[in-house]
Amino acid sequence: MRREHRPRRVRTVVFSAAVLTLFLTGCGPQYLVLNPVGPVGREELHLIVLSAILVGIVIVPVLFLLAFIVWRYRDKPGNTAPYKPKWSESKVLEFIWWGIPVVIVAVLGVFTAKTTFALVKPPAEDQQVKPLTIQVVSLDWKWLFLYPDQHIATVNYAEIPTGVPVQFELTSDAPMNSFWVPQLGGQEYTMPGMAMRLWLQADKPGTYYGHGANFTGSGFAHMDFNVIAKSDADFNGWVHQVQSSSQQLTKAGYQKLKQPSVVGTSSYASYPAHLFNDTVWADGGQYMPGMMNQTGSPMNAASASNMAGMSSSSNSASGK
């Protein structure tokens, strides 16, 4: 019998060592999700920590209870622990363990609901900062960023000003992908024929790793990009620099960019007007013009010129 519980001890040691390593290294900067630099990522981290604590309240006692019961009631000659083979009902006990998870789910549910609704809004709505809009098109296998107000475009990197909420409008001109910059906040899918939005914000200057999170074929592993956060002045300087550069994204250039390939970064001083909306509407899809009027659609937030572009492109789509 002694032989039998020695391995369990070995396992406990191995397991606690693993957990300990995890926590000790947990503060390292390479743990992107645990080191958010913006309000969205922070809010999500709060929920992660809260949920971990709540489930911990249940599982830690369960693990100890398991170890105790298995040791105490092992079938060993001379074990003096009570043995009650017929005892199998206890209303009180069962009430407790139907009750505890109900309470925990209720608490976690309330916080989840609050955060879910909060993250639909821009992170710093009370401040009088004008949000920046960046349109994102996922392609095979690269990311195209369009700045509708600055009229510039970039591939595989984006620059943003710090302290400004950024509304990413997302679509895809390829299989669906997912736009994820872990240190700024969680991800949202980019889907063909659909435009969705994601609020993110960086509080500190820095270069933040981003990657597609939904598999799109053989070049998927190379779909990384950087989001570079800079002070307002530096950001504006960068915008001017790109605006004054000579490279332009033409319609033909976009068609070429669209072809499946893995490329490096590039910047364009201009891009075809309404490119984002034309892409969303290119194939008609089931997303009829009525959708534009729905509340919550990022299309509402689009500028007037974009709206004009949309109606023309939807006409051309239906003309196909």
Place this chain on the structure above:
Amino acid sequence: MPSWFHAFADKYLMWQEGPMIWGSDVLILLVSIGIIFTLTYFHKWKWLWREWITTVDHKRIGIMYLICALLMMFRGGADAELLRTQLAVPNNHFLTADHYDQIFTTHGTIMILFMAMPFIFALFNIVVPLQIGARDVAFPYLNAISFWLFFFGAMLFNLSFVFGGSPDASWVSYPPLSELGFDPGPGENYYLLAIQISGIGSIATGINFLATIFKMRAPGMKLMRMPLFSWSVVAASIVIIFAFPALAIALALLMLDRVVGTHFFTILHGGNPMMFVNLFWLWGHPEVYIVVLPAFGVYSEVVATFARKRVFGYSSMVASLMLISVISYFVWAHHFFTMGAGADVNTFFAIASMMVGIPTGVKVFNWLFTMFQGRIRMTLPMLWTIAFVPCFVIGGATGVMLAAAPADYQYHNSYFLIAHFHQVLIGGVVFGMIAGMYYWWPKMFGFKLDERLGRIAFWLFNIGFYVCFMPQYALGFMGMQRRMYTYPATMGWNTLNLVSTIGAYVMGIAFVVIVVQVVYSIKHGERDLTGDPWDGRTLEWSLPSPAPHYNFAVIPTVTDRDMWWVLKEEGRTDELRPKAKDIQPIHMPKNSGRPFLMGLSFFVAGFGFVFVWWPLIVLGLAGVAACMIARALEYDDEYHIPVREVQSHEAALGRLS
């Protein structure tokens, strides 16, 4: 070599792909020759046909499911080892991106549909009729069809590796990635057809076992006297019946998109890929409960037997099984919180998903308190059951964390998610199936599996498991996405990936030890002469091992939950020994080769659809129709075992009183 052969070898046999394909070709050839030679040399063809291929006996069908499940676990496991080898170091070129994509697709598909499903069906078949005091399932012929549809579905799926190319759009195979525009090869068609064919069998199995349990219980076995494994089969069957049709529809529509050019899920002409995603998970989430509920049933049986105690809170156990099967339909959208549903929708599905934790948590407490004040014997089934608790509890806890929708924005498609679902599916389902296999092995084959080798496998597998998957939670927090065939060295992911790969190898060794254990035990395993090797509690342990093909010479009358245990306690076991005067002719279904031929026809038709070769499609479908018509015209499909034969059989077993 003629040029047509070159073209054929390149297009269909993929000989330009290199040594992995050649090796597989050679292996398949050698194994086939080996099987044919052995069967011929030992004159076993007739035996194979009569005793196995045409059988409608639930015990034999169960054993065939079990063998297939273990073989598929080997295939899926080999895939996993290849994936982990590729990820062991950054910037690795062990596999190309295309090969990696194919292998993770087949790994996922095989493990869920061709390993977990047949494994639970193996236990359904082997255990349920014996446990409820029945002679077979409600529809034995249909049961055989289910098996052969699964078998040929699995064959079709595995064929893709060496003929035409494997699917590579991942096991969820979302359009538009899985539509012709992005994925023209035959691989995706293999995926659609193989799952479709075996899925038809799964629906039939769900119906079959629900009917069996509702209509064929022994007299006196009220539902609330039924063993918990059978209850878990009720819950799982209900989920199968309502969930699998959604998958069948999704696959059929995607197949139409690909084969005849419809636009259900395309982005052109009014198609909507989101519809596939919804239909897929409308099946996909209930599916994980389909496979885990029977495992819960196994744990309930094992815990009670080896703690020598009644299951604690039986009514709660039943209620929580049924509750899980209901809630399972209200959680599917948690697989795509990040696909743009509104905050209201996400909140609903988040809270519904967390609620699954309530009945599941209750079950864990009830298992713990079944052991409390019991006497725990550390046998192999019990070891796996005890190991299941911490593993599943941690996996369940991370599941509740994932259910918090805004937090999921950070976990989604990351290695955190990978670690979570492997922990619940391996810790929940695989541990349960292995525990069930060890537990009912003597009932199937008449001998126990070797304890010492089993313990070695157990420790290797458990240690390997934690070493493999715990680092993956951390990798998720580090921002590593799933399905990347390679990663840069600068992200800080290197060490943990290497550790994870080592863990995967240890699990692989554990699997090999289990195979060695089975082979060793065939000769040296402890023989089970009593039929009750574990001091069991339920009816199946009142029968000899292996059970006679008619199961019960006289159908028992049930007066208690844990009937066999109660009889043993009260010294009344003789009541379950058949008396010569009580034995009546036993009504049994006749064997039939048609389920096999029907499966074969489905295979031919499915293969035709993969390459859109109409002659094969027509031929296969005609075969299916012919089998159905022949069945409709069949009247002589039953027979009676005469009293004398049953008596002499029981007397030979030394049971006649």
